[in-house]
Amino acid sequence: MNLTLKVWRQSGPKDSGQFETHLIEEVSEDSSFLEMMDQLNEQLLENGIEPIAFDHDCREGICGMCSLTINGFAHGPEDSTTTCQLHMRKFNDGDIITIEPFRARAFPVVRDLVVDRSSFDKIIQAGGFISARTGSAPDGNAIPIPKEDADKAMDAAACIGCGACVASCKNASAMLFTSAKAGHLNLLPQGQAEKDARVLNMVKTMDESGFGNCRNYGECSAACPKDISLDYIAKLNRDHAKAKIKNLFS
Amino acid sequence: MKLDSKIPEGPIAEKWDNHRFSSKLVNPANKRKFNIIVVGSGLAGGAAAATLGELGYNVDCFCYQDTPRRAHSIAAQGGINAAKNYQNDGDSIHRLFYDTVKGGDFRSREANVHRLAQISVNIIDQCVAQGVPFAREYGGLLANRSFGGAQVSRTFYARGQTGQQLLLGAYSSLSRQIAAGQVKMHTRHEMLDLIVVDGHAKGIITRNLANGEHRAWTADAVLLCTGGYGNAYYLSTNAVGCNVTAAFRAYRQGAGFANPCYTQIHPTCIPVSGDHQSKLTLMSESLRNDGRVWVPLDRENCDKDPNDIEEELRDYYLERKYPSFGNLAPRDISSRSAKEACDDGRGVGQGGRGVYLDFGDAISRLGESTIRERYGNLFQMYERITGENAYKRPMRIYPAIHYTMGGLWVDYNLMTTVPGCFALGEANFSDHGANRLGASALMQGLSDGYFVIPYTIGDYLASTGAGVLSPDSPEVKESLDKVKGRIDQLTSIKGKRSARSYHKKLGQIMWEYAGMARNEKGLNKAIGEIQDLRDDFNKELMVPGSGDRLNVELERAGRVKDFLDFGELLCRDALERKESCGGHFREEFQTAEGEATRDDENFAHAAVWEYQGREKIPKRHKEELYFDNVKLAVRSYK
Incomplete structure (x- = not known):
């Protein structure tokens, strides 16, 4: 052709x-x-x-x-x-x-067509991890994880960090990306200890990196090559609100 | 070149423990005085950088991609082996060790393989703790699947994206250390040389791909975690950017390169569809559980619609030749059989390089919905790439280069023959012998990065002491000038041919003469053709633009130049290894039935090549391999 x-x-x-x-x-x-x-x-x-x-x-x-x-x-x-x-x-x-x-x-x-997406790395560095020192892990089967939770965590973890969500959003919001990583880790028992700090720090870094606000347009999920669901944005909003309130009273 | 493997004393199961105890330690307060460079951010590099940073060393990590999360470990589909014996099916560390040595066709180093099997159990624990979402059973415990070359179920997986999830686990640990300031990450940087002073590795030269800047980085040790060299064949399942440059530069600086001829060819890839093709896509081997492989019996039927070819006019050649294993014959055997059928003029599809993988029987036996459930994502991927519906028409598949077992020679400590320069993961040669078993690449990368190098590097650093070279020293300047000279040379040829055209041509030569089957005449021919191609490259290459900014053609040209030199080395190694073993099949060394004939008497060794200077043939050294724990035996799949 x-x-x-x-x-x-x-x-x-x-x-x-x-x-x-x-x-x-x-x-x-x-x-x-x-x-x-x-x-x-x-x-x-x-x-x-x-x-x-x-x-x-x-x-x-x-x-x-x-x-x-x-x-x-x-x-x-x-x-x-x-x-x-x-x-x-x-x-x-x-x-x-x-x-x-x-x-x-x-x-x-x-x-040309090459862009700098290092702001995504900064969001992960702010809290997109579980602090597990090499060599300190308990046996892999020590904590059973219900299959349903593991599957939901996997759905979120499938994010490839390409940035199509940001490029499709008219506000250039990175909420789908951020919520996918936060959702993956927050759904797992291993991720509970750092859950509050994780969402507060990741969202703060996201905001500081120049991404826009989320208005629930849903373009991000429609453009996502891995079909990450908008549900994770809702979950991030909930986890973030809870963490803020806890902070207020602590 | 002295090859001291430094295998520790004692029985095989105690070697690693003994070694850890006898290795020197670096005091916690002293660790921050040492600088370590890690090149590559895949499973090996990412895990090493994260762990060494966590221990308190100052780490600089480099990758050519825009973020460390993109390294090609991410594309591994199937899973990761570990001798957990969670299924209670008789697995053990010794069994994983045994399977790996046998699967490698008795060309790996026993002590390294045993350590790998021991560490495998820690890897799963570590990854679970990081939040890797491995598949679970309904009771919440970790699920396993079985994989080729093993009779037990020991493979852990995260859907068809195990490599991605393990890499993201390592990346998250690495990110934590970057935030803590322990690791400095340098993305879009390519290593172009190794700085060696008084025989020790003391740093690297990089080019910043985004702005073209050259820079020297000095350190107490350099870790090369730069993957394999499958792209020497142009078309492979590797990422397009994968290259041999870092490892090859180390080789030029004195690091021995072991067994470059050991390349793994995966039987189930989507065939080449035309000259435009830039890479090949793997279809999971699991498809062979339900698919039947065939080609038409008669050449004149090759262009016919496969559904119109009657049953008795089909040749189910794997079932015919290997009745007990049938369509599940091992990777090397089924790849070669596909080639034979196509060489016989009975291949199908574009250029006659393809065979059918037919699900017709399975669909009529189990129903389309069961097949969809099992392989739906693969059928979808196939449809996307070929535009064909594999539920209605047999898939076309053909073998492709997938993994390279050869690599920089390392001792038990993962140190190359250049002290202070280490090689981890696919970049080294040690654990898979002449053939790698499925689900073992991820295991090795993480084992090297998380659990081996943190101990063995301490021993080296404690014996040499801290002392980073000054960036102004003459050795640094000399390396920097050398690299700049090479870049200027590439941009000043000003010929008419693109780097890609040379890469394609090299790939054709390699695939034709050093692919699935090799012989003396062909390999000699390949060496001659590669030399001619290289001469032409030096006269006719065109790289537009300059080196002082992002220039994709310049990047490609540099990588292709190294592949041209490396391709010749691979062919030389294949020529000298006068036996057939694992992924290396020499047509002169086979039984009457066409099975590989290994020569343990003369070739139970790793061949290690030492660079002798331009225009000189490199020197071949041997590390003899000893099999005290696994008895040498012939692999048979009849």
Whole structure:
């Protein structure tokens, strides 16, 4: 198939950036979206033009590195799919495709389609862990965990940290990301000791990192390649309120 | 090159205990005087950085991705082995040890493997404590599944995302240490050289991928946790960014590289669909429990719709050749059989490189809903990539490079032949011999990172004492200049061909001559072709733009350059190992029925390659392997 691509180019964090239009021919419908981008880059190279920078790594939908906004959708129009798992057979010959980086104040552009998502790491560093010193653990079966709780924790833990939730939210809120990690740990008995500090610190860091407020639009969950549920946001709100009240009286 | 494996004295089950007692310790108050560099943030690197930081060392950790949580350990699906014997089915540390040595086709070091089996039980405890959501039974206890190469159920798992959950566990511990200031994390940094002073590793040179800045980092020890080299084949199940550069730079600086020819080929991957292909996707091996593998009996039927090919015109070749194991024949055997069928012109799909994995029988026996329940996510993934519905039409699969057992040679302390430079996880060679069993890679990465290196590094540091090299020293400057020179060389060739085109070509050569089956003639041919390709690369490479900012082509070119050199080393190793064992199959060494023939008399050793300088053939050394606890035997699956 032949396509017209409108791709965001930005030479560095301080550049204002602009769209560039490229025509690409003979794209195989079996290729993935990123393989189509590879093909475009090889074409640019043949003409001595520097290729378009974009983030990617595992190309099997689990590392969370790929991060393109395609025709206005984070990771493109297909549900429950990362950019690397989106295939060209979902497009038609002659389509015009717009490709932008994930946009949010807390995700500054590094170059072209590459953004800096280190604010996510900071949220995890603030409390997205259970303090378990290496070597100090009791036997794995010492604390039975009801299957249902373990499954719910796993649903939340499936988050790949890609940032599609932020890129899709008109407030650029990171509540789905933050609540997924907090929910995963708060649901488990091992996570109880640090539960209050965890939610207070993670939310505080999230707010300080420049993410917007959550207004329950739900775009985040709709765009999430791993279908993380909005229920975790509700749970984070509850856990956060409880922790605040406890703080008030302690 | 002196290869002293430093295997501790005593019976196998007591070696690790004895060793921990006889190792020197670093006083808690002195730990903060030592700086440690960890390169890579996967299971091995993430676990090591977190644990060493927690102990009080100053750690600098580096990864090329934008955050440490993306390392390719994340893609492991199946699970992690541990000799917990929670199922009461007769498992024990000794049995896990035995299975791993046998599965490795008797080419690993017994003492290391036994330690791995011992530590396996601690890993599960540690991960549970971190909040890794392992699968549970209804009673709340940990669930297990069984896996290839074992008769007991000892694999712990978190749905089909075990690697992800274990990595996120290590990442969360690492994040805690970053917040505490014990670990400094450097993302989007690539290691481009190892600084060696008076024979000791004293630091690294990195390039900041985001802004192109080169910098030297000095330390008391360097840990390379940089994964395997499967991408030497261009197409593999590795992440696109995985590369051999860090390990190869260490090799160039004097670290011995062991058994590069041991590569694992996974039989069930989605076949190549065209020239655009950038990576291959693994389909879990569990599919072979219900799927039947076949190709058409007659070549002229290859292009037919598989549903129109009658039963008697199909060749269920695994069931035919290995009646007792059938479709569950081990990875190396079923991979080779698929290749044979395709070489015979009976392959299906694009380019004739594919075989059918047919669920028709299972669906009519069990019903579609049962199959959907068991493998629904895999069928969905298959549909996404190929556009085909595997409930209606057999899947097409083909083998692909998946894991590399070879790596930097290390002693029992995980130290390479360069003192102060350690290698952990897939980057080293020690535990899997010539073939890795399923669910053992995660175990080894975490064992090395959480439980081995924290002890063994103390012994090294206590004997050398703290003393970080000054960043202004001439050795640092020299390394930095060397790296800058290499970068300038790449950008100044100004030819016409992209780095990717060379990588693709290299991959074709490797796969053709050093893939599933190898022979002397082909390997010699490969070495010649790689040398020619390298000459062409040095004349015709094009890297647009400059090195002083984010430049993806420059990154790729540097990695491809190292793969070109490394590919030749791999072929040389394959050429010299005149036997067939595990993932290394030499066509000259097989039985009349086409089974691998190992030569224990002449090849029960690890081959360790020492760099001799450019244009010189590297020197091959041997570490003899001794099997005092597991008797050498022939693997048979008939």
